[in-house]
Amino acid sequence: MRALAPLPLDKAAFREKYGPWAVIAGASEGTGECYARELAEMGINLVLISRRQSALDELGQKLKSEFGVDYRAVAQDLTEEGAGLRILDAAKGLDVGLYISNAGADNFVSFFEDSTESAHRLVRMNISTLIDATNGFGKGFLSRGKGGIIVMASGAGLGGQPNLALYSATKAFEINFAESLWGEYHERGIDVIGIAAPIMRTPMLLRTVPADFDLSEVYEPADVTHNALAGLLAGEPLQIVPDGPGQEKQPQVQADRKARLVAFVEFNKMFTGG
Numbered sequence: 001m002r003a004l005a006p007l008p009l010d011k012a013a014f015r016e017k018y019g020p021w022a023v024i025a026g027a028s029e030g031t032g033e034c035y036a037r038e039l040a041e042m043g044i045n046l047v048l049i050s051r052r053q054s055a056l057d058e059l060g061q062k063l064k065s066e067f068g069v070d071y072r073a074v075a076q077d078l079t080e081e082g083a084g085l086r087i088l089d090a091a092k093g094l095d096v097g098l099y100i101s102n103a104g105a106d107n108f109v110s111f112f113e114d115s116t117e118s119a120h121r122l123v124r125m126n127i128s129t130l131i132d133a134t135n136g137f138g139k140g141f142l143s144r145g146k147g148g149i150i151v152m153a154s155g156a157g158l159g160g161q162p163n164l165a166l167y168s169a170t171k172a173f174e175i176n177f178a179e180s181l182w183g184e185y186h187e188r189g190i191d192v193i194g195i196a197a198p199i200m201r202t203p204m205l206l207r208t209v210p211a212d213f214d215l216s217e218v219y220e221p222a223d224v225t226h227n228a229l230a231g232l233l234a235g236e237p238l239q240i241v242p243d244g245p246g247q248e249k250q251p252q253v254q255a256d257r258k259a260r261l262v263a264f265v266e267f268n269k270m271f272t273g274g
Contacts, residue, residue: 001201001215004223004241006232014233015042017191018098018148023047023091025078025133026102028055030202031152034225035100040067044098047072047091078103079121084132091137097144099137101130102152104204106165119166130177138181141190146233148191151178155196155243158253171196175238179257182237183265193232196250197224198243215216219243228259237261 022039026032028050036046040063048056048071056073065068074090076083103125109118134149141147146166156164157171178194185192199205200221224241240254 001216002219004219004227006223007027007227007234009230009233011042011224014025014229015044017233019044019147021045021047021091021094021096022098022100023049023087023096023133023137024100024102025049025076025087025129026104026152028052028059030104030204031200031221032100032102032198033059034222035102035150035229038222038226038229039098040069040118041093043067043069043265045070045094047074047094047096049074049076049078049087049090053079077118078129079125081124081128082132083124084129084134084136087129087133088136095144096137096140097146098150099133100150100152101133102150103129108208109166110163111165122166122170126167127173130174134177138185138190142188144186146189147194149178149181150232151175151192151194152160152197152228153178153194155240155250158196158240158250179237179261183261183268186235186237187265191232191235193228193236194238195224195228195231196238196240200224208263 022044024032024035027036027048032050036048036059039046046060046063046069048060050056053073056075060071060073064071072090076086130151137149151174152262152263153174154171156168157175161168173197175194178192181192198219200219201215202221219241228239238254239252239258242250
């Protein structure tokens with residue numbers, strides 16, 4: 001496994017800013033489960049959403065027993081039409097301070113040899129569902145004067161990749177969407193961060209790769225999700241976990257993207273009057 005230095009995280013401050021409820025779309029395993037566990041440790045109640053009701057119930061009961069948090073478990077396929085609106089319904093009546101969009105990875109496909117239906121499912125999951133859910137929760141955050149959004153994107157969104165055409169493209173949307181929302185709302189108390197996530201030792205990965213796949217260079221998902229939570233509280237718009245070809249340049253890419261974004265925030269103030 002590949003080591004990732006943990007970033008400092010003030011858990012009391014995090015709970016105060018983003019509690020008392022968090023919603024995790026894609027919560028049943030892997031990074032979603034890691035997010036749920038660390039938030040539960042902080043005493044934040046959870047709305048757990050994914051396709052498998054039994055897995056959600058098992059996770060929710062485990063976290064309630066261990067940490068005393070409340071939870072709702074709602075089965076929802078994130079690729080369905082209207083999934084984002086049903087995520088909002090799942091959290092109705094709760095004081096939600098954090099939304100985590102944690103849609104799972106897609107399998108390798110050859111675009112011209114595959115049907116477009118899988119591509120459209122990916123667009124619904126990573127774009128349409130994200131749009132509807134973040135718009136609804138964001139309205140609530142504006143009313144309460146604080147809140148946070150984590151968009152779990154991928155390093156694949158930093159550039160095109162063979163056999164990941166739609167996945168790469170939708171993850172690029174997620175990164176730019178998160179950065180743009182940060183630029184619009186971070187000065188109004190709403191924190192948004194996009195995570196250009198690396199390859200991680202998740203159940204999805206283990207189901208996808210060959211049995212002899214070399215796991216020595218993959219990351220532990222709990223390390224990545226911890227740093228994502230820390231980055232959100234620190235007010236960062238983007239977090240790139242170094243991975244793949246050109247990874248030595250990626251810290252500078254992250255810094256350059258933030259500098260560009262901050263410059264555009266100031267530039268746009270000339271048009272909006274502040």
